[in-house]
Amino acid sequence: METTKYILTEKEMPTSWYNILPDLPKPLPPELHPGTKEPTILPPPLFAAAVNDQEYSKERYIEIPEEVQAIYHTWRPTNLHRAYRLEKALDTPAKIFYKYEGSSAAGSHKLNTAVAQAYYNKKEGITRLATETGAGQWGSALALGCQFFGLELKVYMVKVSYHQKPYRRILMESWGAQVVPSPSEDTEIGRRILAENPDSTGSLGIAISEAIEDAFGRDDTHYSIGSVANHVLLHQTVIGQESIKQMEMADAYPDIIVGCVGGGSNFAGLFLPWVKDKLSGKKSDLRIICVEPQACPTLTRGKYTWDFGDVAGMAPILKMHTLGHNFVPPPVHAGGLRYHGMAPIICHLYQMGMLEARAEYQKPIFEAGIQFARTEGIIPAPEPAHAVKATIDEAIACRESGQSKTILLALSGHGHFDLGAYDEYLSGNLQDYEFPEEKMKEAMASLPEVPSA
Amino acid sequence: METTKYILTEKEMPTSWYNILPDLPKPLPPELHPGTKEPTILPPPLFAAAVNDQEYSKERYIEIPEEVQAIYHTWRPTNLHRAYRLEKALDTPAKIFYKYEGSSAAGSHKLNTAVAQAYYNKKEGITRLATETGAGQWGSALALGCQFFGLELKVYMVKVSYHQKPYRRILMESWGAQVVPSPSEDTEIGRRILAENPDSTGSLGIAISEAIEDAFGRDDTHYSIGSVANHVLLHQTVIGQESIKQMEMADAYPDIIVGCVGGGSNFAGLFLPWVKDKLSGKKSDLRIICVEPQACPTLTRGKYTWDFGDVAGMAPILKMHTLGHNFVPPPVHAGGLRYHGMAPIICHLYQMGMLEARAEYQKPIFEAGIQFARTEGIIPAPEPAHAVKATIDEAIACRESGQSKTILLALSGHGHFDLGAYDEYLSGNLQDYEFPEEKMKEAMASLPEVPSA
Numbered sequence: 086m087e088t089t090k091y092i093l094t095e096k097e098m099p100t101s102w103y104n105i106l107p108d109l110p111k112p113l114p115p116e117l118h119p120g121t122k123e124p125t126i127l128p129p130p131l132f133a134a135a136v137n138d139q140e141y142s143k144e145r146y147i148e149i150p151e152e153v154q155a156i157y158h159t160w161r162p163t164n165l166h167r168a169y170r171l172e173k174a175l176d177t178p179a180k181i182f183y184k185y186e187g188s189s190a191a192g193s194h195k196l197n198t199a200v201a202q203a204y205y206n207k208k209e210g211i212t213r214l215a216t217e218t219g220a221g222q223w224g225s226a227l228a229l230g231c232q233f234f235g236l237e238l239k240v241y242m243v244k245v246s247y248h249q250k251p252y253r254r255i256l257m258e259s260w261g262a263q264v265v266p267s268p269s270e271d272t273e274i275g276r277r278i279l280a281e282n283p284d285s286t287g288s289l290g291i292a293i294s295e296a297i298e299d300a301f302g303r304d305d306t307h308y309s310i311g312s313v314a315n316h317v318l319l320h321q322t323v324i325g326q327e328s329i330k331q332m333e334m335a336d337a338y339p340d341i342i343v344g345c346v347g348g349g350s351n352f353a354g355l356f357l358p359w360v361k362d363k364l365s366g367k368k369s370d371l372r373i374i375c376v377e378p379q380a381c382p383t384l385t386r387g388k389y390t391w392d393f394g395d396v397a398g399m400a401p402i403l404k405m406h407t408l409g410h411n412f413v414p415p416p417v418h419a420g421g422l423r424y425h426g427m428a429p430i431i432c433h434l435y436q437m438g439m440l441e442a443r444a445e446y447q448k449p450i451f452e453a454g455i456q457f458a459r460t461e462g463i464i465p466a467p468e469p470a471h472a473v474k475a476t477i478d479e480a481i482a483c484r485e486s487g488q489s490k491t492i493l494l495a496l497s498g499h500g501h502f503d504l505g506a507y508d509e510y511l512s513g514n515l516q517d518y519e520f521p522e523e524k525m526k527e528a529m530a531s532l533p534e535v536p537s538a
Numbered sequence: 539m540e541t542t543k544y545i546l547t548e549k550e551m552p553t554s555w556y557n558i559l560p561d562l563p564k565p566l567p568p569e570l571h572p573g574t575k576e577p578t579i580l581p582p583p584l585f586a587a588a589v590n591d592q593e594y595s596k597e598r599y600i601e602i603p604e605e606v607q608a609i610y611h612t613w614r615p616t617n618l619h620r621a622y623r624l625e626k627a628l629d630t631p632a633k634i635f636y637k638y639e640g641s642s643a644a645g646s647h648k649l650n651t652a653v654a655q656a657y658y659n660k661k662e663g664i665t666r667l668a669t670e671t672g673a674g675q676w677g678s679a680l681a682l683g684c685q686f687f688g689l690e691l692k693v694y695m696v697k698v699s700y701h702q703k704p705y706r707r708i709l710m711e712s713w714g715a716q717v718v719p720s721p722s723e724d725t726e727i728g729r730r731i732l733a734e735n736p737d738s739t740g741s742l743g744i745a746i747s748e749a750i751e752d753a754f755g756r757d758d759t760h761y762s763i764g765s766v767a768n769h770v771l772l773h774q775t776v777i778g779q780e781s782i783k784q785m786e787m788a789d790a791y792p793d794i795i796v797g798c799v800g801g802g803s804n805f806a807g808l809f810l811p812w813v814k815d816k817l818s819g820k821k822s823d824l825r826i827i828c829v830e831p832q833a834c835p836t837l838t839r840g841k842y843t844w845d846f847g848d849v850a851g852m853a854p855i856l857k858m859h860t861l862g863h864n865f866v867p868p869p870v871h872a873g874g875l876r877y878h879g880m881a882p883i884i885c886h887l888y889q890m891g892m893l894e895a896r897a898e899y900q901k902p903i904f905e906a907g908i909q910f911a912r913t914e915g916i917i918p919a920p921e922p923a924h925a926v927k928a929t930i931d932e933a934i935a936c937r938e939s940g941q942s943k944t945i946l947l948a949l950s951g952h953g954h955f956d957l958g959a960y961d962e963y964l965s966g967n968l969q970d971y972e973f974p975e976e977k978m979k980e981a982m983a984s985l986p987e988v989p990s991a
Contacts, residue, residue: 086604089611092545151539158542159619159915166612170686188641190915192954232912233623255957258964259911458712459685462612462643501645501954504708511711 087169091331093162099326100154101146102319103358105430108145110364113315113433114404116140119393122535125401130301131308132316133205139316147319149201156200156233160189161323165331168494170460172480179483180337181476183494184328184355187463191226191256193498194351195311198320199223199230202309206236213237213306215299217267217292220246220420221253222466222498223311228262239306241267241275241295244287246420252502267292274298274397288413289423290396297399312348313394313403313428321354328493329358337491339371341479344495345471346375346384346442347421349428351497352472357430359493363439374479375431375442376471378450380518381414383407383427384435384442386525391535392426402533405432409528415518417447418506419467425528443475446517450474451510454500464500464507472496540622544784546615552779553607554599555772558810558883561598561817566768566886567857569593572846575988578854583754584761585769586658592769600772602654609653609686613642614776618784621947623913625933632936633790634929636947637781637808640916644679644709646951647804648764651773652676652683655762659689666690666759668752670720670745673699673873674706675919675951676764681715694720694728694748697740699873705955720745727751727850741866742876743849750852765801766847766856766881774807781946782811790944792824794932797948798924799828799837799895800874802881804950805925809893810883812946816892827932828884828895829924831903833971834867836860836880837888837895839978844988845879855986858885862981868971870900871959872920878981896928899970903927904963907953917960919953 106113115124132140139147149157168181186194206214214236218224224240231238240262247254247266257264267287268275272295278285285291300308310317332338342359344352352375362368375384383406392407394400405426408414412425434440447467454470456477457463465473476494483490500507509515559566568577585593592600602610621634639647659667667689671677677693684691693715700707700719710717720740721728725748731738738744753761763770785791795812797805805828815821828837836859845860847853858879861867865878887893900920907923909930910916918926929947936943953960962968 086548086608086611089548089608092547094545095539095541095543155539155542158539159623170612190911190917229915233915251961252954252957255961255964256917259908259917259957259960261912455712458643459714462682462686464643464709464712501705504705504712507712508704508708511708 089167089169091165091334093327093330095158097330098154098157098162099323101148103322103326104142104145104147104319105357106315107143108361108364109433111437113429117391117402117535119398119400119402122402122533131297133202133209133211133307135205136202136316139319140314150204153201153204157323162327163188165328167335168461171457174456174460175477175480175484177480177484178487178489179480180489180491181480181494182332182335182337182492183496184324185463185496186324187496187499191229192501193222193226193466194321194324194354195223195226196229197323197354198311198317198350199226200233201320203230203234203236206307207234211305211307213303214309215239215296215306216309217241217289217296219243219289219423221250221257222421224262224264225253225256225260227309227311228257228260231262232260238262239299240264241269241292243267243289243292244285250502267295269295272298288396293395294397294399312350313426315430317350318353318357318428318430321350322357324354325356325358328355332493339493340490341372341374342493343374343376343472343475343479345422345468345497346377346427346431347468348424349431352495353428353431355495360434360439373440374475375440376475377442377444378417378419378422378471379444379446379520380417381408381423382444382520383425385444386520388529389432389436390532392532394426402535403429405429408525409532411531412525412528415521417518418503419447419471421468422471445471445474448510448515448517451507451515453477465496466498466500467503467506469495469497542620542622544618544787546780546783548611550783551607551610551615552776554601556775556779556811557595557598557600557772559768560596561814562886563817564890566882570844570855570988572851572853572855575855575986584750586655586662586664586760588658589655589769592772593767603657606654606657610776615780616641618781620788621914624910627909627913628930628933628937630933630937631940631942632933633942633944634933634947635785635788635790635945636949637777638916638949639777640949640952644682645954646675646679646919647774647777647807648676648679649682650776650807651764651770651803652679653686654773656683656687656689659760660687664758664760667762668692668749668759669762670694670742670749672696672742672876674703674710675874677715677717678706678709680762680764681710681713684715685713691715692752693717694722694745696720696742696745697738703955720748722748725751741849746848747850747852765803766879768883770803771806771810771881771883774803775810777807778809778811781808785946792946793943794825794827795946796827796829796925796928796932798875798921798950799830799880799884800921801877802884805948806881806884808948813887813892826893827928828893829928830895830897831870831872831875831924832897832899832973833870834861834876835897835973836878838897839973841982842885842889843985845985847879855988856882858882861978862985864984865978865981868974870971871956872900872924874921875924898924898927901963901968901970904960904968906930907960917953918949919951920956920959922948922950
């Protein structure tokens with residue numbers, strides 16, 4: 086019988102994260118202070134010192150603390166699966182492997198960085214974190230991370246999601262977090278917005294600003310972010326390093342690596358340990374495909390320039406592909422892909438020609454998700470369903486060309502809390518959204534002026 | 539670093555199911571025909587022939603077909619975890635291990651028998667199955683099982699759950715099943731009930747009757763059941779056999795095995811391969827604890843007698859602990875534990891003194907579920923949260939007595955679709971239900987008369 090899963094023991098789990106920064110042939114542009122517009126490190130009151138160090142580290146490998154490894158072991162290493170049944174359904178000579186991060190209790194890759202950030206903050210004497218969450222994927226992961234280390238957590242959850250997606254709120258509360266709908270009465274910016282517009286349904290930008298204000302206002306509290314930043318991508322590289330060992334077990338090497346990108350941390354976590362081989366020329370024909378929503382096509386339609394990481398202009402200014410920090414994308418179900426920017430590391434590699442990008446509508450995304458569910462069993466979250474779609478397209482291209490390529494798919498999480506979206510799709514009520522180009526043009530008018538750039 | 543999980547490779551997965559019947563010192567009472575009240579085999583038009591054979595087999599080990607093994611491999615073997623963090627929170631010298639079945643795509647142990655039943659039916663030329671489901675756990679597992687083998691499935695879902703628990707309906711539909719609220723217009727019995735009471739919210743008994751009528755009426759269709767029957771328990775023994783290998787890896791042997799019981803298949807799947815050692819005297823002090831809801835205390839309050847397996851009296855008559863086939867338990871959230879009867883194999887062993895039983899209220903169940911979630915990460919379904927409660931109680935008893943016992947817990951599934959119940963608990967709105975003794979007495983008045991008994 087053929088092997089279906091490639092399983093690593095706890096002893097085989099990587100004990101270091103892989104840091105791409107020293108391996109970049111051109112250095113990553115600096116992050117700029119939102120006020121001075123000068124190169125800066127992340128403001129110290131915001132993050133743990135260890136995490137600030139990691140953000141700009143020149144070390145190629147950074148040891149995963151034992152306490153973090155011990156928690157990782159509650160669900161890691163995660164399995165690499167061979168998608169035999171999907172291959173058969175597609176009648177393709179392609180070999181499809183998928184690295185599945187949905188087996189964590191939080192249901193996605195987000196827990197990899199949540200645990201690390203909670204650990205470092207705890208170690209530095211911080212007793213409480215504040216963060217924002219949209220649909221709740223990040224907030225729930227951080228709730229569990231904080232619970233593991235006995236930290237309090239306050240989550241500012243975008244109000245429309247707070248009411249529409251109660252299950253993720255309950256998940257956070259089950260893990261002990263305090264969750265408030267944002268805008269809230271608990272911060273100055275929240276009160277100001279509510280005074281202007283009592284019916285505000287909130288936005289990720291407002292929620293970030295509330296969480297940052299919360300953290301700045303209290304000595305016991307730091308802020309925590311779930312994607313985009315270099316240290317977050319770093320923590321996710323445990324995924325890709327495991328996948329290298331597992332592909333070796335399968336006696337295979339990917340021709341194509343596919344993942345979805347919102348802030349970029351899930352896919353970078355998988356591909357960064359592989360991209361070395363492309364940078365070094367060892368596997369120069371390796372294709373790495375970033376898949377984003379048509380509704381928020383940051384890489385394929387955005388501009389590579391300096392922009393704020395958040396809407397309120399309180400976070401550092403980053404050199405990245407952006408649709409403008411005021412851009413509000415249409416309400417596609419892949420909430421985790423609705424970010425106006427993109428991790429600077431991903432943008433930098435994209436500029437170097439190391440990555441491909443494509444944008445997809447959501448109806449074909451859910452069609453792909455259903456095909457995956459009906460062959461492999463797992464219901465993908467709408468975000469990785471984007472990557473499933475591109476995988477299927479590449480596998481069909483193999484069928485047509487007769488080439489037996491090896492595809493490695495980043496399956497970042499399950500869709501158990503997204504079944505409402507699947508219901509819309511199955512009942513024919515799901516709508517597609519065109520890219521609102523005019524809204525991007527408006528948003529691009531308020532980019533920060535960066536004299537030094 | 540201590541080992542957190544005991545992981546088996548696919549090659550180490552058992553290749554046979556373990557059949558307890560030949561190892562029972564006293565034979566299991568026969569099943570009786572619902573009409574003649576004479577010993578019978580399950581009516582052949584109802585189930586696949588292979589499954590009927592298994593129901594009464596005298597073979598100790600029954601080979602798992604290769605095709606079923608291949609599907610099992612998509613998620614099996616499942617991990618055995620050591621609950622270090624729960625132990626620490628309880629400050630107990632007890633060693634707690636849990637065998638987690640929630641890692642299947644369907645989220646519970648139910649898939650073990652769903653895949654087997656779909657396979658045998660497919661092999662015998664059946665192209666369609668019919669079944670009932672309450673909260674949807676069984677229906678969703680069978681939907682995936684049928685999808686794997688290309689069978690159609692029609693699920694009669696208790697109407698109140700159909701409307702209250704849309705996520706499990708969507709899950710079934712995502713896996714290609716047709717789901718109708720029961721009572722439906724699609725069967726004679728459904729139409730009759732709707733004519734009498736257009737507002738009927740349905741019951742599991744009605745849904746079973748609709749599914750059986752559907753199966754009897756079509757040559758291409760068989761009926762499928764998710765618990766209670768001997769063959770269902772048989773298919774679940776892959777769990778317990780894996781756990782034996784894994785406990786050996788941990789160099790441990792359980793003093794106590796704990797699980798929840800509704801129909802009984804999840805817990806029997808874990809403990810049957812272990813109970814041998816108690817029957818043979820090799821480990822005569824092994825304690826096996828069955829945990830049921832106070833609202834439906836079949837083992838602790840029911841009578842051991844002959845009763846119908848279903849409400850409508852169409853299924854075989856079984857010798858079992860029962861609260862009466864007309865007994866309708868209070869609406870506790872553990873929908874999977876609301877069955878009036880219990881697997882005959884479990885009742886038989888209970889009568890022999892091989893098993894203990896206890897009943898729990900639902901508030902302490904959810905308290906235990908939250909404590910588990912906050913230490914081990916996984917949110918247990920309300921059903922296995924009953925077993926978590928008893929595990930915690932036994933671990934606390936160890937703390938008090940200073941004994942370091944080894945506890946093996948059956949964690950049969952996750953609670954991702956039960957978060958509404960956790961929300962009720964966390965917000966203080968969850969209510970407990972006393973056992974409605976008068977309703978049981980009424981129900982016991984309509985037991986079938988069995989002259990031969």
